[in-house]
Amino acid sequence: KHMNFLQVTQILVGLICLCFGIIVCSVINISEFKEDVFSSFKAGYPFWGAVFFAISGFLPIMSEKKHATYLVWGTLGANTVSSIAAGIGIFILTVNLRRSSAYIYNCQEAYGKDFCFMACFSTEIVAMILFLTILGFCSAMSLIIYGVGEVVQGNKV
Numbered sequence: 144k145h146m147n148f149l150q151v152t153q154i155l156v157g158l159i160c161l162c163f164g165i166i167v168c169s170v171i172n173i174s175e176f177k178e179d180v181f182s183s184f185k186a187g188y189p190f191w192g193a194v195f196f197a198i199s200g201f202l203p204i205m206s207e208k209k210h211a212t213y214l215v216w217g218t219l220g221a222n223t224v225s226s227i228a229a230g231i232g233i234f235i236l237t238v239n240l241r242r243s244s245a246y247i248y249n250c251q252e253a254y255g256k257d258f259c260f261m262a263c264f265s266t267e268i269v270a271m272i273l274f275l276t277i278l279g280f281c282s283a284m285s286l287i288i289y290g291v292g293e294v295v296q297g298n299k300v
Contacts (some may be wrong), residue, residue, distance in 0.1 A: 149282040156279040159194030164189025183239040199225035222283045231281035236273040
């Protein structure tokens with residue numbers, strides 16, 4: 144019960160990443176950018192990453208209510224997959240930020256102010272998604288460590 148805040152954190156991280164992904168994809172036509180500046184959105188990370196975080200946040204809540212052993216193992220598996228997805232997401236988002244910062248640095252000379260504003264806005268959202276992904280990764284790893292400890296002791300997660 145004392146780990147519920149981590150589960151809620153994962154659910155909120157998933158929802159916020161999903162909202163940020165929807166905002167960026169609705170505001171910007173990513174295909175307008177010639178360079179691969181928004182690779183995280185082209186890879187779909189804000190969407191599939193959000194799904195992994197939400198699932199790994201909901202499963203422990205379900206396993207507490209149903210008291211089923213298979214859900215305990217499912218929770219450990221979901222958190223493992225979520226942490227792997229977060230690791231991939233951190234890599235993708237870091238590459239995304241590195242490319243977009245170089246792009247934005249030269250943006251004012253090559254494009255209009257409105258176009259550069261949208262690129263800056265989207266880059267800031269990518270930075271927030273990166274922060275949330277790191278938070279989700281840490282909460283998934285904490286839940287894995289806690290869950291493995293409980294399984295080893297033979298207790299219910």
